[in-house]
Amino acid sequence: MGGCLSTSSQSTCSGRGNGKRVSPSCMGMGICRRKRNKKTFADHVNTLQHLPSIPNRIFTNGKSRASCIFTQQGRKGINQDAMIVWEDFMSEDLTFCGVFDGHGPHGHLVARKVRDALPLKLLSFLHSHRSRQNGSSTTCFKADLKKLDAGDSEKDSSTEDKLDCLWREAFLKSYKSMDKELRSHPNLDCFCSGSTAVTVVRQGSNLFMGYIGDSRAILGSRDSSDSMVAIQLTVDLKPDLPREAERIKRCKGRVFALQDEPEVPRVWLPFDDAPGLAMARAFGDFCLKEYGVISIPEFSHRLLTERDQFIVLASDGVWDVLSNDEVVEIVSSAPTRSSAARILVDSAAREWKLKYPTSKMDDCAVVCLFLDGKMDSESDYEEQGFSTATLQSNHSGNAMESDDGQISEPYLQRNFTVRSSEENDSFRRIPVEIEGNEEPVMAEDQNWSGLEGVTRVNSLVQLPRFSEERPNS
Numbered sequence: 001m002g003g004c005l006s007t008s009s010q011s012t013c014s015g016r017g018n019g020k021r022v023s024p025s026c027m028g029m030g031i032c033r034r035k036r037n038k039k040t041f042a043d044h045v046n047t048l049q050h051l052p053s054i055p056n057r058i059f060t061n062g063k064s065r066a067s068c069i070f071t072q073q074g075r076k077g078i079n080q081d082a083m084i085v086w087e088d089f090m091s092e093d094l095t096f097c098g099v100f101d102g103h104g105p106h107g108h109l110v111a112r113k114v115r116d117a118l119p120l121k122l123l124s125f126l127h128s129h130r131s132r133q134n135g136s137s138t139t140c141f142k143a144d145l146k147k148l149d150a151g152d153s154e155k156d157s158s159t160e161d162k163l164d165c166l167w168r169e170a171f172l173k174s175y176k177s178m179d180k181e182l183r184s185h186p187n188l189d190c191f192c193s194g195s196t197a198v199t200v201v202r203q204g205s206n207l208f209m210g211y212i213g214d215s216r217a218i219l220g221s222r223d224s225s226d227s228m229v230a231i232q233l234t235v236d237l238k239p240d241l242p243r244e245a246e247r248i249k250r251c252k253g254r255v256f257a258l259q260d261e262p263e264v265p266r267v268w269l270p271f272d273d274a275p276g277l278a279m280a281r282a283f284g285d286f287c288l289k290e291y292g293v294i295s296i297p298e299f300s301h302r303l304l305t306e307r308d309q310f311i312v313l314a315s316d317g318v319w320d321v322l323s324n325d326e327v328v329e330i331v332s333s334a335p336t337r338s339s340a341a342r343i344l345v346d347s348a349a350r351e352w353k354l355k356y357p358t359s360k361m362d363d364c365a366v367v368c369l370f371l372d373g374k375m376d377s378e379s380d381y382e383e384q385g386f387s388t389a390t391l392q393s394n395h396s397g398n399a400m401e402s403d404d405g406q407i408s409e410p411y412l413q414r415n416f417t418v419r420s421s422e423e424n425d426s427f428r429r430i431p432v433e434i435e436g437n438e439e440p441v442m443a444e445d446q447n448w449s450g451l452e453g454v455t456r457v458n459s460l461v462q463l464p465r466f467s468e469e470r471p472n473s
Helices: 041-053 107-134 141-147 150-155 157-184 242-250 324-332 337-355 378-383 388-396 421-425 442-446
Strands: 067-072 081-087 094-103 197-203 206-212 216-222 228-232 254-258 266-268 275-277 298-303 308-314 364-370 429-431
Touching (some): 094 308, 107 157, 157 206, 216 324, 308 337, 337 364
Antiparallel strands (some): 081 094, 094 197, 206 298, 216 308
């Protein structure tokens, strides 16, 4: 994914270049090494090279032991969505899931870069934490995690608080490091390109979530009458959230909607009607980082119960046309679990044609994680249109992913995210009003999160035009 390679150092990880699978505990992180607490740049490079060989890590259409994932390109150009499920993440009872929705001329590259690098940054932080606790790194981190499992957490509130604080810090620092890496990346221009992220780590009955942008996670659960209900786990972090708009305006950014899309507030530079970003937090988008757009994730921790059935992560191509309840109904009624993600994307595609026949369908990416750990048999899987070869390629890492940005320079116009200069000159603005100075609480934010979805619009309107002299704001 365009990572900067170094040939001056060598990694001590086994299986390098010999075609063998690499254990997650030997991923260049030094998780089980002695007298090596810092991850070197060569380790990071070796890690990225070995990512496809990691078992139980899938990132293309397919399934794992307890999940299925599916993505489909829309009608706006290259598919800018990315997704991942990584089971046995550090230890046997940990699963990492993520969906990333890119935007801008290099959005597809940003989304894939975050998909690959962000989980590794979590691994690196957690190993460092373990090393600080023990004074050495002679034992694997998974032993420490098992001590903090859900059963102990319920008995000891202090242990639960420690677990919450550990994962909160892990998400915050990993997201910060990810954005810092994108800013300094030598081969990936993220000035006007970026990506959302909704990431979930399941550890036993604990669910930890970090997210930015407008990709969403929901929980399918059973109520007291045994009926399936949808529980929204994340908030769509868009500029119409009062606290988000207030922060952006404090940083001299502007928030307003265009007349032809009054339901879509956007973030604009103080000196130019650009780029018109339709979210308040994102990786990349460094043209707006000085004006209120941030990459600091929202974090939440939830204890799962026996009533909770599955988790769905998806990009806004799904949520713009399907409600939370509709998504839960589609997934729970799928003929096989292996087909749930694909059927959900197919349903979203049909809704696009019905609800917005004149609009170009957005990319869709879906991750379905079933909490009981059960999946269909191989025969059921093949009946749903997935071949055994596809399944094997996902687990062995032989699946190929094209990198269009390496073949030809991608243009923003190709993704239909730029308006012509004539259209830009005729912008009609609708300001977003902020009432009061109090920061709303989580429950209030839910009213602003667009549960039923709105007409899908482009994440960016146009690229900014920078000159040497900028008007004073």
